[in-house]
Amino acid sequence: MSAVTLAAPPRARRRLPDYTPWLLISPSILLLVALIAFPLLFALKNSFYFWNLQMGPAPMGFIGLDNYKMALSNGMFLGSLWTTLQMTLVGTVVEFCLGLAIALLLLRRLPGIKLTRVLLIMPTTIAPIVVGFLFRYMYDPNGGLIPWLLTSAGIPLPAAGLLGSPSTALWAVLFADIWQWTPFFAIVLYAALLAVPGEIVEAARVDGVSPWKQLLHVKLPLIRKTALIVVMLRFMQIFNTFDLVVVLTKGGPGTASRTLGYSLYQAGMVDFNIGLSSAMTWMMVIIVNAIIGLFVFFAFKDWD
Amino acid sequence: MEGSESATGRWLGIAAMVLLLLVFIGPILWFILLAIRPADTYFAMPPVLSFTPNWESIRYTFFDPGNNAPQLGNSLIVAIGAVALNLPFSFPAAYALSRYKIRGRKHIMLWYLGLLMAPPVAFLIPYSVLASMAGVKGTYFSMILISQTLTIPFSVWLMRSFIDEVPIEIEEAARIDGAGTTTILLKFILPMVMPGLIVTSMFAFVFSWNNAAFPLVLANRSTTTLPVGTLQYFGTAGVTWGFIASAAVAAMIPPMLIFLVLDRYVVRGLTFGSVKG
Numbered sequence: 001m002s003a004v005t006l007a008a009p010p011r012a013r014r015r016l017p018d019y020t021p022w023l024l025i026s027p028s029i030l031l032l033v034a035l036i037a038f039p040l041l042f043a044l045k046n047s048f049y050f051w052n053l054q055m056g057p058a059p060m061g062f063i064g065l066d067n068y069k070m071a072l073s074n075g076m077f078l079g080s081l082w083t084t085l086q087m088t089l090v091g092t093v094v095e096f097c098l099g100l101a102i103a104l105l106l107l108r109r110l111p112g113i114k115l116t117r118v119l120l121i122m123p124t125t126i127a128p129i130v131v132g133f134l135f136r137y138m139y140d141p142n143g144g145l146i147p148w149l150l151t152s153a154g155i156p157l158p159a160a161g162l163l164g165s166p167s168t169a170l171w172a173v174l175f176a177d178i179w180q181w182t183p184f185f186a187i188v189l190y191a192a193l194l195a196v197p198g199e200i201v202e203a204a205r206v207d208g209v210s211p212w213k214q215l216l217h218v219k220l221p222l223i224r225k226t227a228l229i230v231v232m233l234r235f236m237q238i239f240n241t242f243d244l245v246v247v248l249t250k251g252g253p254g255t256a257s258r259t260l261g262y263s264l265y266q267a268g269m270v271d272f273n274i275g276l277s278s279a280m281t282w283m284m285v286i287i288v289n290a291i292i293g294l295f296v297f298f299a300f301k302d303w304d
Numbered sequence: 305m306e307g308s309e310s311a312t313g314r315w316l317g318i319a320a321m322v323l324l325l326l327v328f329i330g331p332i333l334w335f336i337l338l339a340i341r342p343a344d345t346y347f348a349m350p351p352v353l354s355f356t357p358n359w360e361s362i363r364y365t366f367f368d369p370g371n372n373a374p375q376l377g378n379s380l381i382v383a384i385g386a387v388a389l390n391l392p393f394s395f396p397a398a399y400a401l402s403r404y405k406i407r408g409r410k411h412i413m414l415w416y417l418g419l420l421m422a423p424p425v426a427f428l429i430p431y432s433v434l435a436s437m438a439g440v441k442g443t444y445f446s447m448i449l450i451s452q453t454l455t456i457p458f459s460v461w462l463m464r465s466f467i468d469e470v471p472i473e474i475e476e477a478a479r480i481d482g483a484g485t486t487t488i489l490l491k492f493i494l495p496m497v498m499p500g501l502i503v504t505s506m507f508a509f510v511f512s513w514n515n516a517a518f519p520l521v522l523a524n525r526s527t528t529t530l531p532v533g534t535l536q537y538f539g540t541a542g543v544t545w546g547f548i549a550s551a552a553v554a555a556m557i558p559p560m561l562i563f564l565v566l567d568r569y570v571v572r573g574l575t576f577g578s579v580k581g
Contacts, residue, residue, distance in 0.1 A: 113321065124574070126556045284425075
């Protein structure tokens, strides 16, 4: 190995001229920058204008920071940010813990466990918007499967239905997400745990470490990288949720399930307030970048 | 794992497994049943499990008048178009990021990853307005082009992990024989990573197929895709559940089949190649 490392640099320099990799990479970067920078700059400009498509096809005057002030003053932005953070934190934690428990089950030698593992991923393959339809059907207060099951089990339900009641709407939306993505955690954590060397676990077992502590102090640290990656991906996906909300609750009742993504969608695509939605776009982009930056800093510090 | 598992533990495990299948697969079957139920059993409680299949919904949505049949075609056009357009961009980039130790490689990879975690909704309004200004709103091209913000970063990540596995010796030998980068890419690497390329393309197809955000704002009535087209049945006259289920089931079958075929790559695909699985 060391011989290879020693021999490599001079050969590499001669063989691979410096500009080649950039020629290969730059088309993709240029296209992506165009597809991202263009709309973002367009939104930045619009965020300083009063522009409502219901009143006219063109911007109707420069209003400085008024769109930002409006988004922040009526609680539209901060309220939905808080809703989104609650949903994201609870969702990520629940999906991770359930997924880990299922991964541990999948590791056991049970009849039919292989088929179970293959089938288990099915919810994750469905488009979120279709998952929305599926749950809207199952939540229907007049004969949906979920209210029927809960009522049969003696659990009292809000009269307006699970999606229609302010205290349950957000969690009902989140439940659909949990249903869809827990298998994702289960399958990925299963694969990571499967790769943990048996000798290490065996050594801990011989030393009398309890199964619970084996998991916590031996196995989890060994799959830390994988766990961080999937937690990061899911955290951001839940944070960005909007299509599930479009189908299930439209942010209601009131603002009970209005996620940040949905309030942006509402400002732009329902109320046609391009100026306001552009201001919110920029605030959301900044927040998302800050969170991704934090994750990347912790998850990819020593990554190559 | 341990051989000394008690019989009780074993039965508990089997019970948990059955519960798992009921919770995660049950709702999917329930939705499939909805597509072939007689209308009076949609919301019958307690649930009606035995009924004569009623093909009315499927006939209405796909054959007569067939509202969803063109949407099925649109979904195929957009997803295949997105995958095809992405390859000439992502394959060379994935190769370069796998083989060359350039400065800032890590940051480029993380930049692609960041794009995959960006909020699609933040781009919807600008895309919608810009597309109408450019006169491309409602075209397949606009949807295929915007899909690249997903398919290129995803494909670069996943394909890179496949190219990493191709031994470098063959390339080195070819280079000594005087082959240029283009020749190496097309004549040596491409055939060797073909399986990886196919796996990547199939996953990219699923992600593009399942994306509802871009068609939601870019498509028009005649170019809308199947997952989005299902929204049309939330009419003012009430929700027509049989039609919704019929179209939605059709929308979820292709991704399911692809995931079943790609079973051994599922972990890898879902984590963009960062977990080998």
